[in-house]
Amino acid sequence: MSGPTPFQTIGPFFHGALACAPLAHSSANGVRISVRGSVRDGAGAPVGDALLEFWQVDAGFARAPTDASGAFAIDTILPGPSGPAQAPHLVLQIFARGILSRLLTRVYFEDQPQNASDPILSLVPEDRRSSLLARRIASDAYRFDVVLQGPDETVFFDA
Amino acid sequence: MSGREDTDAGPGAGAAGAVGTVQIAQTARDGYRPAPAGTHPSNDSPAYASTKLRHPLHPPIEIPQTRSEQTGPSHAAAHFGPLAHDLTRQHGGAPIGERIVIHGRVMDDAGRPVPETLVEIWQANSAGRYAHPSDTHDAPLDPNFSGAGRTLTDADGRYQFVTIRPGAYPWANHANAWRPAHVHFSLLGPCCLTRLVTQMYFPGDPLLDADPIFNAVPDARARERLIARFDLSATRPDWALGFRFDLVLRGRCA
Numbered sequence: 074m075s076g077p078t079p080f081q082t083i084g085p086f087f088h089g090a091l092a093c094a095p096l097a098h099s100s101a102n103g104v105r106i107s108v109r110g111s112v113r114d115g116a117g118a119p120v121g122d123a124l125l126e127f128w129q130v131d132a133g134f135a136r137a138p139t140d141a142s143g144a145f146a147i148d149t150i151l152p153g154p155s156g157p158a159q160a161p162h163l164v165l166q167i168f169a170r171g172i173l174s175r176l177l178t179r180v181y182f183e184d185q186p187q188n189a190s191d192p193i194l195s196l197v198p199e200d201r202r203s204s205l206l207a208r209r210i211a212s213d214a215y216r217f218d219v220v221l222q223g224p225d226e227t228v229f230f231d232a
Numbered sequence: 233m234s235g236r237e238d239t240d241a242g243p244g245a246g247a248a249g250a251v252g253t254v255q256i257a258q259t260a261r262d263g264y265r266p267a268p269a270g271t272h273p274s275n276d277s278p279a280y281a282s283t284k285l286r287h288p289l290h291p292p293i294e295i296p297q298t299r300s301e302q303t304g305p306s307h308a309a310a311h312f313g314p315l316a317h318d319l320t321r322q323h324g325g326a327p328i329g330e331r332i333v334i335h336g337r338v339m340d341d342a343g344r345p346v347p348e349t350l351v352e353i354w355q356a357n358s359a360g361r362y363a364h365p366s367d368t369h370d371a372p373l374d375p376n377f378s379g380a381g382r383t384l385t386d387a388d389g390r391y392q393f394v395t396i397r398p399g400a401y402p403w404a405n406h407a408n409a410w411r412p413a414h415v416h417f418s419l420l421g422p423c424c425l426t427r428l429v430t431q432m433y434f435p436g437d438p439l440l441d442a443d444p445i446f447n448a449v450p451d452a453r454a455r456e457r458l459i460a461r462f463d464l465s466a467t468r469p470d471w472a473l474g475f476r477f478d479l480v481l482r483g484r485c486a
Contacts, residue, residue: 077267077341078479079456081431082280084416086362090354090380091418115285122366128424134305164300164424171282171447173273175429179293179300182483193295201290222285231292232301232425 103150115222119143329358329396340483345389360399
C-alpha cells in the first residue's frame with residue numbers, strides 16, 4: 074500500500090448516510106447570519122444533488138445538501154474578528170454526482186474591509202474575485218451562488 | 233462537533249486568534265503532501281457523462297495551506313450507538329443477501345494510523361437498489377436494509393462494518409451501462425485537506441473494466457487501491473465473508 078486512496082464521486086444517493094448539522098455551535102459568540110445560495114451547472118441548470126460542506130475555524134462544520142432547485146442554506150456566525158492576515162471566510166468543499174474529485178473554494182463576505190489585503194484573494198485574478206464574495210441581502214443574511222462551469226464560473230482552489 | 237483546534241479553548245473562544253494569527257505554510261515541509269499525479273480522477277472525464285456540465289473549465293488556483301485548511305471538525309467524542317456500524321441489525325429482521333464484514337485501517341501516506349476519524353458508508357441493497365427516493369431502478373427494496381452506517385476509527389486507525397454485499401445496477405451513462413458493486417465511503421481525517429469521498433469495489437468484478445467512474449483514476453496502481461481484498465482471517469465461520477479495505481489519506485510532512 075502506497076499513495077493516497079483516489080477520490081470517487083459521491084453519487085446521487087448520499088442523503089441518508091451523511092448527517093447534516095448546523096454549523097455554528099449554539100454557544101458560539103458572534104453575529105448570527107445565514108448564508109444561502111444555489112449551485113448551477115454549465116448550462117445554468119440547478120444542481121439538485123450536491124452536498125456542500127462548510128468549515129469555519131471559530132464556529133465549526135456544517136453539511137448542506139442542495140434541493141431540487143439547487144438551493145442550500147446554512148446558519149452560522151460571521152467569521153472573525155480577524156487580524157490583518159486573512160479576511161473572514163468559510164472553507165467550502167463541494168461534492169456531487171458528476172464531480173469525481175471534490176471542489177475546494179472559499180466564501181468571503183463583500184462588506185469586509187480586510188478583503189482588500191487578503192493573501193488568498195490576492196492570488197485570484199481581479200476579474201474573477203467577485204465569484205468568491207457573498208453578497209449581503211439582509212442585515213443577517215448573505216447570498217453565495219456557485220457556478221460549476223462557464224463565464225461566471227466560481228474560483229476553485231488546490232491546496 | 234467541535235473544531236479540533238478549539239477543543240481546549242471551547243467553542244468560539246479565541247476567535248480572533250483563529251484567523252488573525254493564521255499561519256501560512258510556506259514550504260512543503262510543514263504542509264500536507266500532494267497526491268502523486270494520476271492518483272485522483274480529473275473532473276473533466278468525458279466517459280462519465282455527468283461530468284460534462286459539472287467540471288470547471290478553469291484549472292484550480294494553487295493556494296498555500298493556511299490554518300483554515302489545516303484544521304477540521306473532530307468527532308472523537310461522538311456516540312453513534314452500538315448498531316451504527318452493523319447494517320444488518322438496524323431493522324426488525326435480517327436483510328436479504330450475502331452477509332459480509334468489511335474492515336481495514338485508515339492511515340496517512342507515511343503509514344501512520346488516523347485515529348478517531350469519522351467513517352461513513354452507504355450502498356445499494358443486494359438487489360442493486362438504494363433506499364433513496366431518487367433511485368428508480370426496477371429492483372426490490374428491502375424493508376430490513378437502509379444501507380447506511382458510520383463508525384469512528386480506533387486509536388490504531390482500524391474500523392469495521394457488517395453489511396450485505398451490494399448488487400450491481402444499471403445506470404443511464406451509456407448503452408447497457410452497469411455500475412460494479414460498490415460501497416461508498418466518506419472520511420474526514422484530521423482536516424479539510426484530508427477529506428476523502430470514494431468507493432470500495434470487490435475483487436474480480438468483471439464490470440470494473442467498463443466502468444467510467446472507476447477508470448477515471450488515471451494510474452492503474454491507484455485504481456487497485458479502490459478494490460477490497462478477500463480476507464479469510466476476517467471471515468467468520470458459518471456466518472460471513474470478510475473483506476479488507478485500507479484507506480490512505482494525505483499525510484503531513486513530519
